[in-house]
Amino acid sequence: MSEAVLETRDLNKNFGALQVSRNINFRLDAGARHALIGPNGAGKTTFVNLLTGVLSPTDGAVLLNGRDITHMRQDRRVKAGIARTFQINTLFAGLTVLENLYLAVSEHLGRAGAMFRPAGARREVVDEAMAALDGLRLADDAGKTIRELPYGRQRLVEIAIALALKPKVLLLDEPAAGVPSAESHLILDVIEALPEDIAVLIIEHDMDVVFRFAREITVLVQGGILASGPPDEIAANAEVRSVYLGEGTHD
Amino acid sequence: MSADTSTTAAAAATAGRLDRASARRILLHDHRIRLIELLPWVIALGVFFLFPGYRLLATQILIMILFALSLDLIVGYAGIVSLGHAAFFGTGSYVAALLVSSYGVPEPVTGVVAAVIVSAALGFVTGWILLRTHGLTLLMLTMAFAIMLHELANEFAELTGGFDGINFAPGPILGIFDFDPLWYSSNYFYALVFLFLGFLFVRAIIYSPFGRALVGIRENTRRMHAVGSPVLWRMVTAYTISAGLAGLAGAIYVQVQGNVTLGVLSFELSGEILVMLILGGTGRLYGAFIGAAVYKLLESFTEQILGTDQPYWMLVIGVVLIVTVLFTRNGFIGMYDDAIAWIRRRRRS
Numbered sequence A: 001m002s003e004a005v006l007e008t009r010d011l012n013k014n015f016g017a018l019q020v021s022r023n024i025n026f027r028l029d030a031g032a033r034h035a036l037i038g039p040n041g042a043g044k045t046t047f048v049n050l051l052t053g054v055l056s057p058t059d060g061a062v063l064l065n066g067r068d069i070t071h072m073r074q075d076r077r078v079k080a081g082i083a084r085t086f087q088i089n090t091l092f093a094g095l096t097v098l099e100n101l102y103l104a105v106s107e108h109l110g111r112a113g114a115m116f117r118p119a120g121a122r123r124e125v126v127d128e129a130m131a132a133l134d135g136l137r138l139a140d141d142a143g144k145t146i147r148e149l150p151y152g153r154q155r156l157v158e159i160a161i162a163l164a165l166k167p168k169v170l171l172l173d174e175p176a177a178g179v180p181s182a183e184s185h186l187i188l189d190v191i192e193a194l195p196e197d198i199a200v201l202i203i204e205h206d207m208d209v210v211f212r213f214a215r216e217i218t219v220l221v222q223g224g225i226l227a228s229g230p231p232d233e234i235a236a237n238a239e240v241r242s243v244y245l246g247e248g249t250h251d
Numbered sequence B: 001m002s003a004d005t006s007t008t009a010a011a012a013a014t015a016g017r018l019d020r021a022s023a024r025r026i027l028l029h030d031h032r033i034r035l036i037e038l039l040p041w042v043i044a045l046g047v048f049f050l051f052p053g054y055r056l057l058a059t060q061i062l063i064m065i066l067f068a069l070s071l072d073l074i075v076g077y078a079g080i081v082s083l084g085h086a087a088f089f090g091t092g093s094y095v096a097a098l099l100v101s102s103y104g105v106p107e108p109v110t111g112v113v114a115a116v117i118v119s120a121a122l123g124f125v126t127g128w129i130l131l132r133t134h135g136l137t138l139l140m141l142t143m144a145f146a147i148m149l150h151e152l153a154n155e156f157a158e159l160t161g162g163f164d165g166i167n168f169a170p171g172p173i174l175g176i177f178d179f180d181p182l183w184y185s186s187n188y189f190y191a192l193v194f195l196f197l198g199f200l201f202v203r204a205i206i207y208s209p210f211g212r213a214l215v216g217i218r219e220n221t222r223r224m225h226a227v228g229s230p231v232l233w234r235m236v237t238a239y240t241i242s243a244g245l246a247g248l249a250g251a252i253y254v255q256v257q258g259n260v261t262l263g264v265l266s267f268e269l270s271g272e273i274l275v276m277l278i279l280g281g282t283g284r285l286y287g288a289f290i291g292a293a294v295y296k297l298l299e300s301f302t303e304q305i306l307g308t309d310q311p312y313w314m315l316v317i318g319v320v321l322i323v324t325v326l327f328t329r330n331g332f333i334g335m336y337d338d339a340i341a342w343i344r345r346r347r348r349s
């Protein structure tokens, strides 16, 4: 068995009386291609928010490389190697694509606190920002504002930003959500080509994508893990079929 | 990250793919000093020589510009709205005044330095506490804090002079130049020099990586967290700097006139400075210049024409504010942007 990069122990999250995460014991292995599936409102995004520190759990622990990060600030977790994309685009809409990447890279390289040199003076920041765009064939759009881009390309910028942070763990929250199906292959190609050394957790409703991409699947239902295992095992699991796959098509 | 950046960037992008050199050039573009940026300083010098009778008003305008500029750093760039910025202006004022009247340190630049340090420290502490909140809560807390300070100053009347304030006589600037209560010549240049220094400081900051990060926080705080930005720390830093600059403005304000009253801590002043900034335009550096100048000129001329027995000028300011907010994108500077864009479009066609 390979080693766990990211782990949770009995993770719970309540919003008032609503239990959104229930005793989640989850592990993401090094180099994982792991899918998290579950019906709408199952608590998938909430789980990502707990992993990234957007939310703090009611109880339980989050471990990164065996180290307890349950109370670590969001930005420190990013610096420690956890990057995520958002289910709904969360970008600097009024800024250019280049500026979006610039902000990420300058934080990543620890240059964003500098006050007395102009932005852009550091060559390596701009170079890395452009390299991140090149990698996803976004360089042609560098000068456009996010608002000017079609939604599908904005989704790519989400991924470009996450990758520019050079993560060890990448959490993709429905990366193709809202993208017309004719364009979604562009995003899926990028995801399939992600570097092997990054542990990837993807939340996805499209079962074709899940079964093509994932080597491990976790099914979340009403905040709790219903089943976890390799795709064929999950596909054969009667409980999963009745509760989740049996529901038929998903949005 | 002004409209300018995006237009040049867009031009470069349509011209072909963006190579690294042009990417850098675009990021550095705003930082370059444009010729038109000399205009405020030319005007400032012109006013001094051409309208000696208006030096008192002009000095006040310079100081209000500096105060508005300090507010722009947090409101316009970092997106932190405050209705209590007079807390720092007033703190600077009282530090400068008390240093002369109670501590026997008459040299004004020393007073300014002390004022900046104390108000920045106050900004740091309050920022560290208040900036964990957002939106209306933050607005209320900044306001409440300023009102509290105002009340405190009122309470300690033996020290602050209470409602009547204190008169004090600062010594010569750096031991050399005496203040000139009659013609306001050294007073004017004293304010101008500090405005210029403060401006250079703010200008450097907003085009720096730190300044860009503030814009990032304003544009999308959630995203800034997710790219690993220590958002609270960045905001506290900006707030501290802003408080220090407001304290600087406050110190100069009372030094040039040799007296201080509770007005420097008032809610009215906090509101006024926000109005000046919104009139001029936020997040654009020169909005503070235009806003403060227009506001003070309107105030002064309305009072000259309609008298001071009724606050007519508030009516005038009210109307101007409503019209500006309704019909411009971002105050007077927004009008200027639109005009430039319009001219460019006409030239192209």
Ligand SMILES: Nc1ncnc2c1ncn2[C@@H]1O[C@H](COP(=O)(O)OP(=O)(O)OP(=O)(O)O)[C@@H](O)[C@H]1O
Residues within 6 Å of the ligand: A015, A018, A020, A038, A039, A040, A041, A042, A043, A044, A045, A046, A047, A087
């Ligand atoms: N901040 C919040 N306060 C209260 N309830 C919340 C909050 N965030 C999420 N919830 C609730 O928690 C539940 C899980 O939401 P979550 O967004 O994690 O689901 P999801 O599995 O990502 O769903 P989807 O597939 O629709 O994205 C939902 O019932 C939602 O209404």
Ligand SMILES: [Mg+2]
Residues within 6 Å of the ligand: A044, A045, A046, A087, A173
């Ligand atoms: Mg979700």
